Amino acid sequence: MQTFRTEIENPIVEKDIIDLANKIQLFNNGKIDEEKFRSLRLARGIYGQRQEGVQMIRIKLPYGKVKSNQLRRISDVSDEYSRGRLHITTRQDIQIHYVDIQRTPELWAQLDQDDITIREACGNTVRNVTASELAGVDVDEPFDVSPYADAIFRYFLRNPISQEMGRKFKVSFSSSDSDTGLSYMHDLGFIAKIENGERGFKVMIGGGLGSQPREADELYSFISTDKIIPLMEGVVRVFDRYGERKSRAKARLKFLIKDIGLDAFKALVDQEQKAIEFKSVAIDADAYVTSKPVEINEIPQVTIKDQKAFETWKSTNLIPQKQDGYVAIGIKVLLGDFYTDKARLLADLVENYAAGEIRLSLRQNIIIPFVKRELVPFFYTELEKLGFANVGYNKAVDITACPGTDTCNLGIASSTGIADELERVIKAEYPQYLEKDDLVIKISGCMNACGQHNMANIGFQGMSVRTPDKLVAPALQVLLGGGNLGDGKGVFADKVVKVPSKRGPEALRRILDDFETNANGKSFFDYYKVTGERYFYDLLNDLQDVTNLTQDDFIDWGTSEEYVKEIGIGECAGVVIDLIATLFYESEEKIENAKESFDNNVYSHAIYHAYSSMVNSAKALLIADNKRTNTHAGIISQFDELFVESGKLDLGTAFSELIYQINKNAPTKDFASKYIENANQFLAKVRAFREEESKLDQ
Template sequence: MQSFRTEIENPIVQKDIIELEAKIRQFHDGKLDEEKFRSLRLARGVYGQRQEGVQMIRIKLPYGKVKSKQLLRICDVSDEYSRGRLHITTRQDIQIHYVDLNRTPELWAELEKDDVTLREACGNTVRNVTASETAGIDVDEPFDVSPYAHALFEYFLRNPISQEMGRKFKVSFSSSDADTGLSYMHDLGFIAKIENGVRGFKVMLGGGLGSQPRHADELYSFLPTDKIIPLMDGVVRVFDRYGERKSRAKARMKFLLKDIGLDGFKELLEAEQKAVPVKTYPIHYESYPQVKVANIETPSVEVQNTKAFEQWKATNLVPQKQEGYVAIGIKVLLGDFYTDKARELARLVEKYAAGELRLSLRQNILIPYVKEELIPFFYVELEKLGFVEAGYNKALDITACPGTDTCNLGISSSTGIADELEKVIKAEYPQYINNPDVVIKISGCMNACGQHNMANIGFQGMSVRTKDKLVAPALQVLLGGGNLGNGQGRFADKVVKIPSKRGPQALRLILNDFEANGNGASFVDYYAEKGEHYFYDILKVLTDVDNLTPEDFIDWGTTEKYKKEIGIGECAGVVIDLIATLFFESQEKIENAEEAIKEQKWAASIYYSYTSMVNSAKALLTAENVKTNTHAGIIKDFDTTFVESEKIDFIGTFTELVLQLNKNEPTEVFAKSYLEDAKQVLAKLESFRQLELVADK
């Protein structure tokens, strides 16, 4: 493996990559526990794939914005280290697959040459900050949310308060009350508002999808823009301390809100305010890079198929608030496209538009700042690339996660059934190519990476067992979800479970009924009027598994008999409970705290010291088989188990010592004294552990 000490200019990035390289070596040499190594690589965008021996790499692209030169760099990396396929996710990232673990440091180094990062694209971190793909051009937006999304991304990248939480943390920004950033299903969602001439956001807290979707609570009806980063700093601190860590199924923000309620959360948030290093964080949107549109003479072109051109214009052009410009939507089937086409697209946008693309939450591509007179030219050029399929963000535009293609957690194929449903719509319901109202989404399992449970019509990968104990791929059909705007939404009801091969027939029954009886209503309203039992009666005929044919035991997109195989899920990260590893981590965090003090980053140093003390306490509690579900529980239980019983001598309590964190301002004096406390705690607890081991021999 190659060294990168002289290849990366940014010393912080260089340190990251060198550390990943070193950890890979330690892992191969048997010096690093597999679970610990998994946690570390996930936080660096390296995700285990369903296929053994290869990795999925997730490339973090804040709010889906990617410059032409960045896309070209990603293409080079994909060709060199992967197979030339790029996959757009529902969080506006790009994933590449089948990457050799040993080559991930050099892959990362190549990406960083054009300011593209893997850092915190996976793992128990603040994930990619998403936003409306029309941010900055939205005809209804009060202001461009891009500078605010970017500032938040930069603030939390490598921030010690958000590196090892119990689970991932997701944030979104919506340009307008249409809430196209889907704030109601995020841990924190921001909707742009202006009140009395002041920019700000409506703030939604504690939403989520998965097997138990939860609608976010309104935390603020209006919060000025300079308060959003201090707010999130406090929210993350509360989640880090009180959020579940042992049970991954209960470790999201939504479960913490469910347990303690919004008022209880606000009390904990208030208790953290002294520790938050910034009380106000002005975001200077005026300094955000200005758009530069190419000034070039309009080439003369002739459109061959005028009918197809008019259809494309009706569905794929997005109005833009800047006069004389439109945005062009590219429908990307299942979010997959290839580097040969991507390169041509990047060059086209660089030469004739603003040199940037937006990746959408529906796995598509938007080209902003296309001059109106260039529309025919772009159509002709995009047609050469196969990028002019009509139906951008319409019913035909189905969202699907990778499912059993590459994901460890996939239960049944999501891409295969998505492809089949698009064929059904094109052939039998062509009017839906123009219909923006019916939203169809598919996930390969309950974790909702395809966002199936917020769709009008959703499908979730499952399996079904016959009386003879034969297992076939299945789909849970969900109906009635939808985005209602301004932070309001509905989650879909689980209506029936059917064999996967009956998915197309289910869609036909649903659309046929809607066509016959909808009377111009939206699908969401029509479903609300009819209700779950009405649609259950329509679809019940498809649920019988006593009459399955051999074809029903073969999943979409494959020729082999179905076999339910679920690996270890990595999207949520893992819990490390090995005692020696925990003490090792505590020492690393103390070293990080010392480094932060040298850099005069007092708040960062304090948090490293805090996590070192909690880690050390967790090590001893683990040795006693005491549950270590939350940081707050660890602190309390350490007092009960070791201090009150006088097994370990403390002046005062461990709680008082550790929670100096939120009783003091993050000053230099406190950072240095708190670091000394952390060093003493580690030394005392390691000494206790060694005496225990000697006594056990």
């Protein structure tokens, strides 16, 4: 067992960390299959990098809220275990890179000292719960969504129903009808509403980006706040059971809803209601610890050296706040990267002069809430010292980009390099765009859309092109016309042309020049609706020609080396290739987890662990028989057909009858006890059957 240098106060976290250390040791000793180990570490926020032998650690920060002490702790961890750089993601997380996996348990223990987790930041789990970055201060919000996002985060963290789904599950909360939480592109999105004086949410379901973006459906126009946790539990249970598991390309909730239809999906959720222990979960928003500004007795006096620069910054980076006398400050963080020396000074600044916290935004920026209006000049001078006074927060010049080929296994072309160049072009050639907030530019290094390129007005996706003589160069798919319409509606961008990466700036110039000349005051979104895909195809078509590439075209942005297309194994929601012995081992582990939950009187968790054990055990026999195991429901029906109905295995009843007791009974103590025993007996029977079959094969 590994010894940690700091004491872990939370026994649940301590068990998690010790378990991770033990699993790393088992993997090192060849006792755990590599693919299974990948699944395990991903669910603990540990993601393989493009560079061999090091990992990216994703730190889960619900709705992007980071207190000063937490920012200092993250900085300390980055300095000790990484390289002192922090990367803000489009899901309000912080990532640190180049970490030795052997040190990750110790790193986690350090983070826990300030109540920070990496649990379920990656993998086939409920990911970080995101929210409008202005939640709590938004002038348009009917109420603060932060307590509800926090409740969802806490309820589903370590919840057995969401540990090993077919793929990831993403949830967002929007403060108002502006839908700044982007509900239309989430598996489950909640938009704050008030009806008849009651707080609640409009619920959107089944949205997603990636290579096949899908706009979310409206599940409910309004549900009260006490219904959001039971609803999400039903949705996650159905996704876990019926969601695709074999084909990674079809394993998101959006494909399940598309295949069976929204009404059929709702019916499945209704069938789960008996299994859900709490039909109503009241969330006490008044008990939530909200941000409170510190008391300022004296306003520091400062001298502004460049008044014009200060006025421009105020026009682009100050955000109105609903609390009288306060504003929020937006910090434009280039590519979402900043360093620990600046982070610590920022933590001190907000602790002493604001509310002791920052918020991370969906556009990879930082927001400081609760700045007294009289302190704005002081904050400007302090932020200027830190290099955090760049103008253009959330404006056209503020380009979102994923890490791309810098560190990601899936990156095809550099997203950070081209983003840096495009920002330079806009600043130098289109200075008027420093203040435009109706033009959104986003870049992803591959089709998986971590940079959210296909929801942008102007998007770029990393690709490659092949010349007639079979040389490969980095390229960019240009996408146009996406946008957020508000209240759960959105439009995804059209794929217009594919150009060599070095022509990306020229493509942007042509688009902006045409827009400037012909839009007549329309927003880019509205202008594109009038002109359309064909118009811009004709405008950009000649840039697609790969017969006349120069040597420079074979060198991607941000590098001096010739381009080589290298795509590793995608891990963010990778499908696990399970070995039979590993599955049986897992089934035992799940039964132990069920017994532990039972002893702690958490019967709903105990039942789900037992359910997972039975599915695992059935899956083991199906894999041994070379059968596909696409979904939990498919595993159950196939097992009945191949082993029970054929008479190979006598369970005394159909396997489906045995296992589907889960959604026909309330999660009582008696049922939990009986169901755990069913799982134990089932594991013993399938294991004995497998041993007999193995003997016959010898």
